Amino acid sequence: MKNEINGKKIPRHVGIIMDGNGRWARRRGLARTSGHTEGLKTARRIVEAASARGIAYLTLFVFSTENWKRATHEVDFIMSLVKQHLTRELDFYRKNHIRIRHTGDTDGLAPDILAEIDQAKSDTRDFDGMQVILALNYGGRNAVVRAVRRFLRQGGVAEMLDEDAITQSMDNPDVPDPDLIIRTAGEFRTSNFLLWEAAYAEYFITDKFWPDFSTEDFDAALAAYAARERRFGTVAQ
Numbered sequence: 323m324k325n326e327i328n329g330k331k332i333p334r335h336v337g338i339i340m341d342g343n344g345r346w347a348r349r350r351g352l353a354r355t356s357g358h359t360e361g362l363k364t365a366r367r368i369v370e371a372a373s374a375r376g377i378a379y380l381t382l383f384v385f386s387t388e389n390w391k392r393a394t395h396e397v398d399f400i401m402s403l404v405k406q407h408l409t410r411e412l413d414f415y416r417k418n419h420i421r422i423r424h425t426g427d428t429d430g431l432a433p434d435i436l437a438e439i440d441q442a443k444s445d446t447r448d449f450d451g452m453q454v455i456l457a458l459n460y461g462g463r464n465a466v467v468r469a470v471r472r473f474l475r476q477g478g479v480a481e482m483l484d485e486d487a488i489t490q491s492m493d494n495p496d497v498p499d500p501d502l503i504i505r506t507a508g509e510f511r512t513s514n515f516l517l518w519e520a521a522y523a524e525y526f527i528t529d530k531f532w533p534d535f536s537t538e539d540f541d542a543a544l545a546a547y548a549a550r551e552r553r554f555g556t557v558a559q
């Protein structure tokens with residue numbers, strides 16, 4: 323689908339792997355948690371920029387199913403940041419008509435976080451601006467397994483199982499596949515992010531640590547995307 327603003331091709335759905343908070347902090351002799359605090363500020367900045375640029379969907383990889391292996395105090399800190407963000411920034415989301423959604427395994431998330439997510443989802447459900455999808459307790463393989471389970475629970479059988487059936491059984495089936503995935507901190511890995519949905523996504527990788535990622539960097543990613551030719555498996559015209 324053609325999605326353009328002022329003649330420039332813009333991605334409808336952007337996913338971001340926000341990496342490098344810990345390294346950003348370590349470089350400054352600070353605790354890893356300071357990196358997450360700064361990372362949250364970056365997330366807010368980029369949400370605002372993405373909304374202003376007409377992006378329709380933004381998925382942020384906040385916490386993976388593997389992140390539980392981190393020190394308890396770091397996990398608790400990230401969860402408290404998320405909670406704080408959802409309670410304190412509601413006015414910001416309201417002002418910008420941004421809808422908040424969640425993807426990830428709700429099993430394993432603490433009841434207080436789940437309640438906060440549910441509240442934010444319902445408070446913003448009628449907003450028709452950008453949709454921010456928070457990937458929290460998220461793993462790409464886990465998402466596919468949960469989709470297949472959902473399919474089976476709804477009476478699906480082997481003969482009915484195809485790509486579309488899996489897509490329709492994912493957490494947010496109405497959300498289109500990501501067009502662009504941005505990854506900070508220079509790693510060339512998918513890290514189990516949107517494995518199913520990113521089949522034809524373009525990747526943009528920058529060395530910048532997430533706390534240093536600026537709106538100019540975001541614009542550079544959008545410009546790189548605009549310059550790419552997406553072929554979806556066909557040949558160049």
Ligand code: FPP
Pocket residue numbers: 340341342343344345346358359361362365366382383384385389400403404407456507
């Ligand atoms: C990666 O840095 C970042 C995370 C594990 C998630 C933390 C994300 C935030 C605090 C932003 C939350 C955003 C919203 C909108 C709620 P890392 O710790 O893996 O860095 P490292 O690889 O350098 O150690």
